[in-house]
Amino acid sequence: MKCIITFKPDFGEIFQKNNQRKCSKQKSMEKFLFIIREDVQQLKSSPQLHQQRIQEMTKWSVDLAESGNYIGGNALKTNGSYIAKDDVLSDGPFIEAKECISGFIFIDADNIEQAISIAQTCPYVMDSTMAIEVRPVLLTENNPQTHV
Amino acid sequence: MLLYCFRDMDMANAEDIVQDAFSAALVSWKEDNMPANAEGWLFKVCRNKAINKIKADKKLSTVNGAEHFDIHETVFPESLIEDQQLKLLFACAHPGLAPKAQVVITLKYVINLKVEAIARILAMSIDGIDKLLVRSRQKIKDEKILFEELPAGTLNKRIPVVHKILYLVFNEGYKSSWGKQLIREELCEEALMMTKILLESRLANNETCALYALMLFNAARLRSRFSISGALLDLEEQDRNVWNQDLIILGSKYLQQSKDVTVSSYHYEAAIAYLHCIAGNFKATRWNIITGLYQRLLQLHSNPFIELNYAIALYYSGKKENAFSILKTLHQHTFLHQYYLLNTTLGKLYLLEKDHAKAKNYLLAALKQTNILAEKDFIMRLLEKTINADTT
Numbered sequence: 001m002k003c004i005i006t007f008k009p010d011f012g013e014i015f016q017k018n019n020q021r022k023c024s025k026q027k028s029m030e031k032f033l034f035i036i037r038e039d040v041q042q043l044k045s046s047p048q049l050h051q052q053r054i055q056e057m058t059k060w061s062v063d064l065a066e067s068g069n070y071i072g073g074n075a076l077k078t079n080g081s082y083i084a085k086d087d088v089l090s091d092g093p094f095i096e097a098k099e100c101i102s103g104f105i106f107i108d109a110d111n112i113e114q115a116i117s118i119a120q121t122c123p124y125v126m127d128s129t130m131a132i133e134v135r136p137v138l139l140t141e142n143n144p145q146t147h148v
Numbered sequence: 149m150l151l152y153c154f155r156d157m158d159m160a161n162a163e164d165i166v167q168d169a170f171s172a173a174l175v176s177w178k179e180d181n182m183p184a185n186a187e188g189w190l191f192k193v194c195r196n197k198a199i200n201k202i203k204a205d206k207k208l209s210t211v212n213g214a215e216h217f218d219i220h221e222t223v224f225p226e227s228l229i230e231d232q233q234l235k236l237l238f239a240c241a242h243p244g245l246a247p248k249a250q251v252v253i254t255l256k257y258v259i260n261l262k263v264e265a266i267a268r269i270l271a272m273s274i275d276g277i278d279k280l281l282v283r284s285r286q287k288i289k290d291e292k293i294l295f296e297e298l299p300a301g302t303l304n305k306r307i308p309v310v311h312k313i314l315y316l317v318f319n320e321g322y323k324s325s326w327g328k329q330l331i332r333e334e335l336c337e338e339a340l341m342m343t344k345i346l347l348e349s350r351l352a353n354n355e356t357c358a359l360y361a362l363m364l365f366n367a368a369r370l371r372s373r374f375s376i377s378g379a380l381l382d383l384e385e386q387d388r389n390v391w392n393q394d395l396i397i398l399g400s401k402y403l404q405q406s407k408d409v410t411v412s413s414y415h416y417e418a419a420i421a422y423l424h425c426i427a428g429n430f431k432a433t434r435w436n437i438i439t440g441l442y443q444r445l446l447q448l449h450s451n452p453f454i455e456l457n458y459a460i461a462l463y464y465s466g467k468k469e470n471a472f473s474i475l476k477t478l479h480q481h482t483f484l485h486q487y488y489l490l491n492t493t494l495g496k497l498y499l500l501e502k503d504h505a506k507a508k509n510y511l512l513a514a515l516k517q518t519n520i521l522a523e524k525d526f527i528m529r530l531l532e533k534t535i536n537a538d539t540t
Contacts, residue, residue: 114245
């Protein structure tokens with residue numbers, strides 16, 4: 001095939017200044033942690049259901065990545081220990097099993113309103129089988145990055 | 149449109165009135181000829197109906213409260229339709245709404261799609277879309293989002309969000325087809341058209357240019373992504389002669405124009421798309437430059453899904469070990485582990501490496517992770533290759 005392109009953008013020239021100047025949009029973004037809570041007892045009793053829900057959350061993460069909001073996240077295993085002073089409870093202290101932490105996601109958002117609004121688009125929040133706690137990440141000047 | 153003129157009206161009422169007006173149009177246009185300015189005619193009818201409706205409502209309330217009333221109407225010339233669309237788009241770009249919600253209300257109120265169509269396009273349930281709309285409608289109502297006249301400063305601040313919406317709308321149209329393919333191509337066209345309108349307005353900046361270029365490059369390849377029989381083709385299999393050269397040239401022109409001191413993710417993505425478009429064949433693709441561009445993109449905004457693409461580019465540029473090590477790290481990630489494209493990628497690359505057993509495992513995993521028929525077929529074809537290779 002012939003190459004009939006007449007305009008040849010010069011990438012060196014276009015992009016060389018990037019390092020000197022940070023994208024202003026990135027700067028105004030804030031980081032948020034989504035603490036995902038759901039009925040972990042139920043997930044425990046059905047690994048298949050657990051798998052299926054993780055898959056659905058994956059689809060949602062792809063959406064968030066496409067819109068440039070997703071940073072990272074993971075699902076958690078259903079076991080764990082709870083440590084408080086004088087106390088180590090293993091296999092979960094899960095007092096309120098319906099609202100147990102089952103995973104976390106880090107996102108970028110313009111502001112907390114948008115972060116909340118994003119959490120509301122989660123398919124399981126919509127069918128009310130999941131709750132998401134939205135917390136802004138506190139960043140210090142020396143440590144402007146979260147490590148996920 | 150109506151919502152703009154009458155601040156006192158809510159969306160449900162406005163939708164009813166517009167429907168009324170259209171049925172009135174059907175009746176009266178049958179008898180007479182079409183009016184010269186059909187849009188203006190419709191608007192006038194809507195306006196009159198709206199005034200009547202508001203008057204009726206107010207009368208009801210005055211009976212009780214006996215309060216004084218007047219109707220706020222912003223007057224504007226009838227031919228501003230295009231600008232109105234843009235205005236609505238900026239209204240949808242409210243920073244308090246999730247990008248997904250912004251896309252949904254844009255599809256509903258700017259592009260005028262039905263809820264069922266939106267649900268189909270976004271692979272969401274109608275119920276889900278309704279919930280999103282109800283939530284955003286509440287917000288729109290509470291904060292009068294669609295009614296505010298935005299000052300220039302706010303408009304400028306919203307440009308990145310508007311870009312994002314247009315990008316996402318285009319993306320939705322571009323994704324592999326399932327359900328009705330036609331609607332999806334229309335979405336790409338709508339996104340292109342609105343970006344063009346934005347470009348022609350005073351609000352556009354160099355990012356708009358880069359975004360437009362990116363869309364043009366992808367639009368140029370749109371038709372080649374499926375074979376005549378409807379099978380999904382990857383970049384390597386696509387017939388490059390089908391690529392629309394006019395769109396590519398136009399895209400290059402805009403990419404050239406978009407040069408500026410600030411470089412956005414659209415610039416990088418457009419540049420990557422450009423390099424793919426100008427490569428005479430798959431092997432001639434300049435993978436080295438592309439990996440460099442992905443690196444920059446990751447610096448600007450890092451997420452595992454961009455890393456996946458970066459790894460693919462690394463593989464083809466010859467840095468196979470780096471590529472596999474990135475992919476393996478990604479694979480340990482719970483959400484990515486469930487992502488069919490990661491498993492498909494690993495499957496395909498192991499196939500190229502002639503490690504058929506591994507390829508097969510990944511492809512089988514991927515097969516379970518997508519419900520889209522064309523994608524399943526695509527994975528099946530790769531799987532067949534691993535099986536054929538085993539038997540020979």
